[in-house]
Amino acid sequence: MIPNALVKEFRKAKNIVAFTGAGISAESGIPTFRGSGGLWEGYRVEEVASPDGFNTNPVLVWKFYDERRKNIFKAVPNTAHTVLAKLENYYNVWIITQNIDGLHIRAGSTNVIELHGNIWRVRCTSCNYKDINEDVPLKDLPPKCPECGSLLRPDVVWFGEPVYDLEKAFHVAENCDIMMVIGTSAQVYPAAYLPLYAKQHGAIVININPERTPVDDYADFSIHAKATEALSSLYQKLQEAFQEE
Numbered sequence: 001m002i003p004n005a006l007v008k009e010f011r012k013a014k015n016i017v018a019f020t021g022a023g024i025s026a027e028s029g030i031p032t033f034r035g036s037g038g039l040w041e042g043y044r045v046e047e048v049a050s051p052d053g054f055n056t057n058p059v060l061v062w063k064f065y066d067e068r069r070k071n072i073f074k075a076v077p078n079t080a081h082t083v084l085a086k087l088e089n090y091y092n093v094w095i096i097t098q099n100i101d102g103l104h105i106r107a108g109s110t111n112v113i114e115l116h117g118n119i120w121r122v123r124c125t126s127c128n129y130k131d132i133n134e135d136v137p138l139k140d141l142p143p144k145c146p147e148c149g150s151l152l153r154p155d156v157v158w159f160g161e162p163v164y165d166l167e168k169a170f171h172v173a174e175n176c177d178i179m180m181v182i183g184t185s186a187q188v189y190p191a192a193y194l195p196l197y198a199k200q201h202g203a204i205v206i207n208i209n210p211e212r213t214p215v216d217d218y219a220d221f222s223i224h225a226k227a228t229e230a231l232s233s234l235y236q237k238l239q240e241a242f243q244e245e
Helices: 004-012 022-026 051-056 058-073 079-089 103-107 166-174 191-200 227-244
Strands: 015-020 092-097 112-114 117-124 130-132 152-156 178-182 204-208 221-223
Touching: 004 227, 015 079, 015 166, 015 191, 051 058, 058 117, 058 152, 079 092, 079 103, 079 227, 092 166, 112 166, 166 191, 178 191, 178 227, 191 204, 204 227
Parallel strands: 015 092, 015 178, 092 112, 178 204, 204 221
Antiparallel strands: 117 130, 117 152
16 A cells, blocks of 8 residues: 555655645544535535624524534544654654644644634634633533623634635645645645645655545555555554664
C-alpha cells in the first residue's frame, strides 16, 4: 500500500502538513454534516447553520448543534488521528482540518488549525467572551453569555462566513515538505487551494482517500484506502526506516 519511494520522501522531510476532512472522522463514527438529502428534521441545513438562521430561530439552531455534540461526544480519536499525533516525535507537524469535532486535539496533536472552528467552543454574539463548553446535553437552550447576558453561539463557521486562520494555513502549506490530503475531496474553496498551493511551493502531495478525488490529478502519490489503514501502514514503515538509521 505504501510505496518505498514515499518512505524515502518522508526520510528527507522535516515539515509535514495534514489537510483533513470529514472522511478521517467518519471512521470514528461521526455522521456527515448534511445527512440524508441535506436536511435535518425537515429543515435545510443552511437554515440551521447560518447567521440568518440563528437570528431567526436560535433555539432551533442550538437544538441542531446539541444533537451534533451528542454524536461527537461518543466518538474517540481513531488510528489515523493518533498516528498524526505520533508523527510529532519525528517531524514538525501541522494539522489543517475542516472538521469541528476536536478529535485531532484529543488525539494529542499540538499544532492544529481548525478552519471551521470547534463545536466545543462557544462565543458571545455581543461581547468578546469565548470559552469551552462540553455540557452534553446543553443545560439551557439557547445558552446565554455569563458576562453580558447576550446569546451565545457555537464557535463554528456557518454558511456565508469566512473560514478561520486561512492566512496562517496558507503560510504553513507554503513551508511544508510534504502535504497529506486525508479524507477530503478538497472541493470547498478557498481551503481547497491549499494542496495545490503546497505543491507549487515544492511540497510532495499525498492524497489519501478511498475514492478518487480531484487532488489525484496533481498528487505525487495517491493511496486509495481508508485513513486508518493508510496511516497505520505508513507509520509502521516509517518506524522500520528510522530504526535502520
